[in-house]
Amino acid sequence: MAMDNSNLKIWLEERYGFVGNISVELLRSYTNDVYLVKTSSDRFILKLYSPVWPSESEILWEIDLLNHLKRKGVRISAAINANDSKCVSTYFVNKENKFAVLFEYASGSKPKPPFDIALYYKFGQAAALLHEKSADFVSKYSRPTLDLNYLIDESTALVKDLISNDDFNFFKEFGSKLKVKINDYLKYGLDWGIVHGDLTLDNLHVGDDGSITFYDFDSSGQGWRGMELQGWAVLGEESRSKLEAFLKSYQEVRGVNKNDIDASPYLQAAQDMWLRRGMKALTDPKVLKAQIDQVKTWSQYFNDKL
Known part of the structure; x- marks a missing residue:
């Protein structure tokens, strides 16, 4: 209505x-x-x-x-x-x-394609500053922790009755394999702290001076910072240079371990599995199908890596 x-x-x-x-x-x-x-x-x-x-x-x-x-x-x-x-x-x-x-209203305006290397360089700096300055954040209120149970297990339970048996079995099996892979990275330590939860170019404005202002922190919480190292970029060869610019400028502001960088595509895949009550994907079959298709894209990319 x-x-x-x-x-x-x-x-x-x-x-x-x-x-x-x-x-x-x-x-x-x-x-x-x-x-x-x-x-x-x-x-x-x-x-x-x-x-x-x-x-x-x-x-x-x-x-x-x-x-x-x-x-x-x-x-x-x-x-x-x-x-x-x-x-x-x-x-x-x-x-x-x-x-x-x-x-x-966030100062500046939403960036429009084509997105250049300079934008990703600024993006990396701003993302690192967000992570660095949130290190000592505390609140008497709470939010769910963006761990594997929340991102994968609870999402799997929510989607069970909304998709075909074949798609559900795929979703469940992929999630199980993905958890094993991420747990392997966890053995060597992954950076943990406040994350935006949806750190993309869709949730920032760029000012005339190139400054970046973030908004839409709906999905923020405690999680692995590697989720926000733009792991999605491995899916397209044309995005590799943008990823390099992002990581280079990020590391100029705060350090990041190779283990976090290597884990970032898998953490991004876990984030792409994420469903929660109230999300449109749970009420709109087209939106849900697009999300399942994205998970299938990750499955094809990882191939024998899981």
């Missing part, structure tokens, strides 16, 4: 004290509903969360992380307090309450 934007505008006026003309545009309705809010003087991003995921505690954990990163000098899109000095609100729509958070 489409949202009545007039009611949403009134709600924004009441919650944030906006005055004058306000426009509200739906940008994306995927796991959550994301809106562009324009006032006479500024732009914001409003996110209405799925009633299934995340919980209020998980949202508050994310807000704590964003505030921590901002204090540390990492360019991010932070949450904005409402008139009651709280970042998390509720909005009643379609007969249900949804958690709502208003975010700053």
